[in-house]
Amino acid sequence: MVQVLDDSTNETLRALVEMECIKWMEKGINVKNENRNHRNGYKAGALRDGLLKQYVSKREFVAIFDPDFQPDEEFLLRKMPYLIENPELALVQARWKFSMHNHIHANEETMNSDECLMTRLQEMCLDYHFSMEQEVGNTVKQIKKVSNKPGF
Structure with a gap:
């Protein structure tokens, strides 16, 4: 649903x-x-x-996506096992990925991270920021803000 x-x-x-x-x-x-x-x-x-x-x-489960996210077809199949196999978990949160393929309408369009130096730098900075934010939060057992990332 x-x-x-x-x-x-x-x-x-x-x-x-x-x-x-x-x-x-x-x-x-x-x-x-x-x-x-x-x-x-x-x-x-x-x-x-x-x-x-x-x-x-x-x-039993709820997945939350912003309208601008384009998860690939296997996203839920890859993430749901974490919740199913660990009933003590209440939340799984995924990192942003900036080079995802858009399979909507069977197009093979990619996001614009490779269009110019500025978009490539933005991808690198945001990827580093979110990878560190989640790694540190996981290490100290603290949930940070959702930051418009998909979660369920």
Whole structure:
């Protein structure tokens, strides 16, 4: 099941989100498009409200992705075993990866890290930052901010 949390008040954007949801529902995917008419709590508020829905409380696991993330098809298959094999865990968080392939619409487009020196430097700096942030946090057994990284 996919839950789309949309706080947009822009009717054009809402219509585009709804069309995308319908496209996936027509392919047999269970999609719930949830709109809020306010931004109370911003992203955290939207997540809170989304997790309080009755149909979510029946789920054993929840994966959270920002709309700009493009996880590969095997992402959940690689991450779920950590939770299944370690029931004492409540959270698995993945690092950003900046050179992912976009398989949407069967295109083989890559993100722009190799387009110029500036985007390559940005990729290197952010990759180092997030790798250190997670390694240090793991070492001291401390969860840091989510930093818009996928997690469940």
